[in-house]
Amino acid sequence: MMKRSLLLLAALGFAAQADVESSSPWQIGDKVGRAGMAAVLLEQQGGILMTGGANFPHAKPGAKTPAERGAKAYYADVAYMSLGAEGAGKSDVVGQLPAPIGYAAFAAVGNSMVIAGGCNDGGHVATVTCSEWADGKLVTALWPELPVTVAYPAFAVVGSKLYVMGGQEKADSVTTLSRCFVLDMAAPKEGWKEIARMPEARMLAAAGVVNGRIYVMGGCSLHPDVKGAAERTYLHSVMSYDPETDTWSTVASPMPEPLVGVANPLPSYGGKLYVVAGDPGNFYRASLTGRAPAEHPGQNFSVYSFSPATMQWVKEGANATGVATCPAVQAQDKVYVISGETHPGIRTPLISNIHITK
Numbered sequence: 001m002m003k004r005s006l007l008l009l010a011a012l013g014f015a016a017q018a019d020v021e022s023s024s025p026w027q028i029g030d031k032v033g034r035a036g037m038a039a040v041l042l043e044q045q046g047g048i049l050m051t052g053g054a055n056f057p058h059a060k061p062g063a064k065t066p067a068e069r070g071a072k073a074y075y076a077d078v079a080y081m082s083l084g085a086e087g088a089g090k091s092d093v094v095g096q097l098p099a100p101i102g103y104a105a106f107a108a109v110g111n112s113m114v115i116a117g118g119c120n121d122g123g124h125v126a127t128v129t130c131s132e133w134a135d136g137k138l139v140t141a142l143w144p145e146l147p148v149t150v151a152y153p154a155f156a157v158v159g160s161k162l163y164v165m166g167g168q169e170k171a172d173s174v175t176t177l178s179r180c181f182v183l184d185m186a187a188p189k190e191g192w193k194e195i196a197r198m199p200e201a202r203m204l205a206a207a208g209v210v211n212g213r214i215y216v217m218g219g220c221s222l223h224p225d226v227k228g229a230a231e232r233t234y235l236h237s238v239m240s241y242d243p244e245t246d247t248w249s250t251v252a253s254p255m256p257e258p259l260v261g262v263a264n265p266l267p268s269y270g271g272k273l274y275v276v277a278g279d280p281g282n283f284y285r286a287s288l289t290g291r292a293p294a295e296h297p298g299q300n301f302s303v304y305s306f307s308p309a310t311m312q313w314v315k316e317g318a319n320a321t322g323v324a325t326c327p328a329v330q331a332q333d334k335v336y337v338i339s340g341e342t343h344p345g346i347r348t349p350l351i352s353n354i355h356i357t358k
Contacts, residue, residue: 026089026351029079032057033339033347038101038115039327040108042080042133048329049113049133050091050338051078054102056345069345074100074120078113078131078138081351083331089351095138097129103325105155105164109185114143116164116183119151123171126150130188144191146181153177154207156214156265158243160186163195165216165241168203174224174231176201180241196246202235204325206259208266208273210308214241215251215266215273217306218259220281234258234281240308253311256304261324267335269356274316275304276337276354279324323348333357 028034034053042049056063058070076097082088097115104118112132118125128143146164153167165180178201181192198216205219217238225231236258238251255275262278303316326340335354342348 026081026353027091027349028339028351029077029091029093029349030055030075030339031349033342033349034075034102035325035339035341035347036102036104036118037327037339038104038106038113038118039329039336039338040106040113041329041331042108042111042113044111045080045133046084047080047082048336048338049078049080049094049108049131050327051097051113051131052076052101052104052115052118053339055347059345063345072121074102076100078133080133094133094136095131095140097131097140098142099125099127101125101127103151105153105162106327107155107157107162107185109160114162114185116155116162117146117150117153117167119171124149124151124169128183130185143188144183147192147194148177148179150177152203154202154205154216154219154264156207156209156216157185158209158212158214160184161243163207163214163241163243164192165207165214166198166202166205166219168222172230174222174228176203176220176222178202182243196241196248198241199239199248199250200235200237204260205235206262206264206266206275206278208268210268210271210273212243213308214243215239215306215308216241217255217266217275218262218278220258220260232260232281234260238306251308251311253306253313255306256313256315261326261341263323263326263328263335263337263340265328267328267330267354267356269330269333271309272305272307274335274354274356275306276328276335277323277326277340323352 037053039050056069081091100120101118105116116128126146131140150167154165178197202219220232222230236255259278267274323340329336337352
């Protein structure tokens with residue numbers, strides 16, 4: 001019997017759930033698992049479209065160094081997973097993207113998944129694709145490119161508009177971006193428009209929307225170390241963007257702790273944003289010296305909610321399996337956290353299931 005890992009959540013804000021045993025746990029088709037995937041809910045279809053991501057398929061057991069992990073692989077296959085009673089949790093490959101991609105911004109529009117930016121073996125890209133899955137066929141079109149190449153951005157959707165904020169411009173960049181862009185997915189031919197810059201540049205941040213305002217939190221900035229290589233500074237500050245006035249402000253209530261690689265986009269329910277998974281920083285620093293723990297500190301990591309109305313953070317519970325750099329797909333009061341990284345070079349194929357209650 002394989003162990004299906006669910007998120008252990010306290011009764012306050014979430015319905016309490018426990019690890020259960022299952023002979024057929026929900027998981028992606030890649031048994032290695034992937035980090036940096038894109039995944040969206042297709043409401044008309046009643047299922048999840050997922051793609052991309054990266055892993056180390058040839059890593060040695062317990063690998064701690066780049067040499068032991070082997071070459072990093074990126075993927076272009078697109079899979080669909082039904083959430084209906086019939087075939088629920090079964091993932092089938094339905095097509096291919098024009099090129100492999102990981103760590104991009106993504107959004108749903110109708111029966112389609114839009115993917116903006118990201119990276120692959122060729123470096124960081126500005127490519128934007130729109131993949132429509134209908135009548136059993138996947139058709140992908142190229143949309144106007146982002147003004148800059150960017151991977152690891154924060155992203156959010158307000159109405160029909162996709163916002164891409166911050167990130168890292170190139171793989172060897174030693175600073176992060178504060179630049180932000182918006183695309184009206186209802187009129188993609190109009191292209192991307194640059195909006196006001198974030199007060200604080202960052203990458204691998206989380207973003208979510210409450211009452212039409214975008215909240216960007218956590219992530220990290222980059223600066224050159226003594227050898228000129230990129231060094232991270234983990235962040236816990238929160239910023240708010242008002243699309244109506246094109247202005248940013250710093251939120252007075254920062255995150256309880258710095259976090260990078262939170263499940264994105266942030267689930268929003270009952271006027272609150274939910275922060276699930278991620279790396280608080282000690283994991284990354286330990287991995288640089290080959291001393292990373294067997295699992296993310298997120299193994300016992302707190303799940304938080306944030307209310308913009310009250311500016312209050314609430315500790316909701318603990319994450320049973322620590323993951324980072326994974327998509328969160330929300331279907332009303334349910335959230336699916338798909339695959340992700342458990343420690344350097346190691347992924348999990350499991351799909352965790354959260355039930356949010358009022």
